[in-house]
Amino acid sequence: MDVQFLKDYLSDLYYTGKTNDKQHRYQPEVVRKYVRVVGILDAVSRMEDLFRFNSLNFEAIGNEEYSVRIDYHYRLIFQMDAKPGETVLTICKLEDITNHYKA
Numbered sequence: 001m002d003v004q005f006l007k008d009y010l011s012d013l014y015y016t017g018k019t020n021d022k023q024h025r026y027q028p029e030v031v032r033k034y035v036r037v038v039g040i041l042d043a044v045s046r047m048e049d050l051f052r053f054n055s056l057n058f059e060a061i062g063n064e065e066y067s068v069r070i071d072y073h074y075r076l077i078f079q080m081d082a083k084p085g086e087t088v089l090t091i092c093k094l095e096d097i098t099n100h101y102k103a
Helices: 008-016 028-043 047-052
Strands: 002-005 059-062 065-069 074-082 090-099
Touching: 002 008, 002 028, 008 028, 008 090, 028 065, 028 074, 028 090
Parallel strands: 002 090
Antiparallel strands: 059 065, 065 074, 074 090
């Protein structure tokens, strides 16, 4: 998939492992797992390939929104759009990291 970052802090976390945004600072273990999950999203060619990774708990959560598990507490929210005229390449737009159990 072609991964795009909709928020700057998501890109910073992936490429540098840290961010200047004080609201989105995470433990090093969470950042390491986030980088691993984004790597998986980048490596697969179809949405159906994500079902092979049971640890991700891939699920649809809304209108064209999906989530995968980073760890027990955090999930990565993203959108997927198929490019016109291509059947395999999908654009994956990362939206946010959320605390799954926080109200």
